[in-house]
Amino acid sequence: MSQTDLSAAPGGTAQNASSQATGQSVSSPHVEFIDVRKTYDGETLVVKNLNLEIQRGEFLTLLGPSGSGKTTSLMMLAGFEVPTSGDIRLAGRSIARLPPHRRDIGMVFQNYALFPHMTVAENLAFPLSVRKMPKAEIGERVAKALGMVHLSQLGGRRPAELSGGQQQRVALARALVFDPQLVLMDEPLGALDKQLREHMQLEIKHIHESLGVTVVYVTHDQTEALTMSDRIAVFNNGIIQQIDLPDRIYQQPCNSFVANFIGENNRLNGIVREVSGGICRVELKTGQSVFAAAVAAHEPGQPTTLSIRPERIGFQPTQDEAVTSLEARVLERIYLGDHLRLRLAVADAEDFMVKVPFADSAEAFQTGHAVSVCWAAKDCRALDPV
Known part of the structure; x- marks a missing residue:
C-alpha cells in the first residue's frame, strides 16, 4: 500500500478506516479533521491534508518520530x-478558530503544568471555579477526582511535595474533573521512569475504560501506543502512514516505514519474480528465493x-511450498532472562534478529553455529523498497 495524504489503511480514506477498525458508524464522529494543513513558514507543510475521524469514547494515539506532525495536530485540536x-x-x-478555553477540552502535558502555589485540591478546583460552579459541587467533584486517581489523602499538599507519578495523577485528575468532551494528552508519561511509566499506562487505560471519555494521546513510544490504544495513527512527514487497531499496525504494516517504526523488524531486499494469489516470490541479492505476502x-x-x-x-523447515527456509549463522547471543535474542547472518544481512525461548536455547545456538531459519509466507510482507 502506498503513502497517500491520508488513505494509508484498507478501505481508502481515514474515515473509512475508522469505521472498519472500530465497527462504529461514520455518521457522527466526535472529532473531525477536514483537509487540515499547517505551515509555519508559508512553504513547508508540517501537516499535509489531514482528514481524520475520531469516534466518541475512543482512545486514539498519534504516534511518530519527532517532527512527524503528530504534536502539531494535537495542538491544533x-x-x-x-x-x-x-x-x-x-x-x-x-x-478551528475557537480559543482554547471555549473548547471544553481537558489537557495533560508532559511537564504537568500544575500551579505550584496551590494545593492539590485547589489545582483541581481551579477549572471548576473558572466555570463558576457552586462551591458544594466543586467540593464533590474534587473529592471524586482525587479518589479516581488514588490521591484522596493528599488534597492538602502542594505539587512540590509530591512524586513525579503523583503529580501526573493530579494533572490527569484536573483534566477530567470538569467532565470535558475530549481529553488530550501530550507525551504525559515521558518524564517518568520505566516502571512507573508502565504502571501509569495501565492506570490511564483503566480510567479511560471506566469513564468512556474520548482521548487523543500523543507519544513517540511505540510500546505505550500498543498498550493503551483503541487505534493508532502512525505519522511521518506530516502524513498518516497507517491508522488501524494496534495488532493490525504491528502484524500488518502497510509500508516499510510503519514496519520499521513499530516493534523490531527484519529486512531483506530483493526483486519480485512472480505474483500469484496474493503471494509473491522474491529473489534476494544472493539469488535465494523468499515467499511473502504481496502487500x-x-x-x-x-x-x-x-x-x-x-x-x-522458526528453525524447523517444512516441505510447504509457502514456507521459506534459508541457511544462517549465529553471530551473537543476547540473554534477556526468559528468552534469547539471536543476531544472525542471513543472505546478505548480518543484523537479522530472532527471539528464542531460553529453555529451548541454553545449549543450542552457540555463536558461530550454522542453523536454518524458516517462516510462513503470510508472516513475511513484501513492502515498498528502502
Whole structure:
C-alpha cells in the first residue's frame, strides 16, 4: 500500500478506516479533521491534508518520530495552533478558530503544568471555579477526582511535595474533573521512569475504560501506543502512514516505514519474480528465493523490501511450498532472562534478529553455529523498497 495524504489503511480514506477498525458508524464522529494543513513558514507543510475521524469514547494515539506532525495536530485540536487551511470539528461544531478555553477540552502535558502555589485540591478546583460552579459541587467533584486517581489523602499538599507519578495523577485528575468532551494528552508519561511509566499506562487505560471519555494521546513510544490504544495513527512527514487497531499496525504494516517504526523488524531486499494469489516470490541479492505476502509487490521485476518480525521465525523447515527456509549463522547471543535474542547472518544481512525461548536455547545456538531459519509466507510482507 502506498503513502497517500491520508488513505494509508484498507478501505481508502481515514474515515473509512475508522469505521472498519472500530465497527462504529461514520455518521457522527466526535472529532473531525477536514483537509487540515499547517505551515509555519508559508512553504513547508508540517501537516499535509489531514482528514481524520475520531469516534466518541475512543482512545486514539498519534504516534511518530519527532517532527512527524503528530504534536502539531494535537495542538491544533487543543487550540494552541491555528490551521493554515481546513477545518476541525468537535461534536459537529467547527472549533478551528475557537480559543482554547471555549473548547471544553481537558489537557495533560508532559511537564504537568500544575500551579505550584496551590494545593492539590485547589489545582483541581481551579477549572471548576473558572466555570463558576457552586462551591458544594466543586467540593464533590474534587473529592471524586482525587479518589479516581488514588490521591484522596493528599488534597492538602502542594505539587512540590509530591512524586513525579503523583503529580501526573493530579494533572490527569484536573483534566477530567470538569467532565470535558475530549481529553488530550501530550507525551504525559515521558518524564517518568520505566516502571512507573508502565504502571501509569495501565492506570490511564483503566480510567479511560471506566469513564468512556474520548482521548487523543500523543507519544513517540511505540510500546505505550500498543498498550493503551483503541487505534493508532502512525505519522511521518506530516502524513498518516497507517491508522488501524494496534495488532493490525504491528502484524500488518502497510509500508516499510510503519514496519520499521513499530516493534523490531527484519529486512531483506530483493526483486519480485512472480505474483500469484496474493503471494509473491522474491529473489534476494544472493539469488535465494523468499515467499511473502504481496502487500506492495504487484508486478514482476519491481524492487521490494521484505519485513519479518523476529518472533515469527522458526528453525524447523517444512516441505510447504509457502514456507521459506534459508541457511544462517549465529553471530551473537543476547540473554534477556526468559528468552534469547539471536543476531544472525542471513543472505546478505548480518543484523537479522530472532527471539528464542531460553529453555529451548541454553545449549543450542552457540555463536558461530550454522542453523536454518524458516517462516510462513503470510508472516513475511513484501513492502515498498528502502
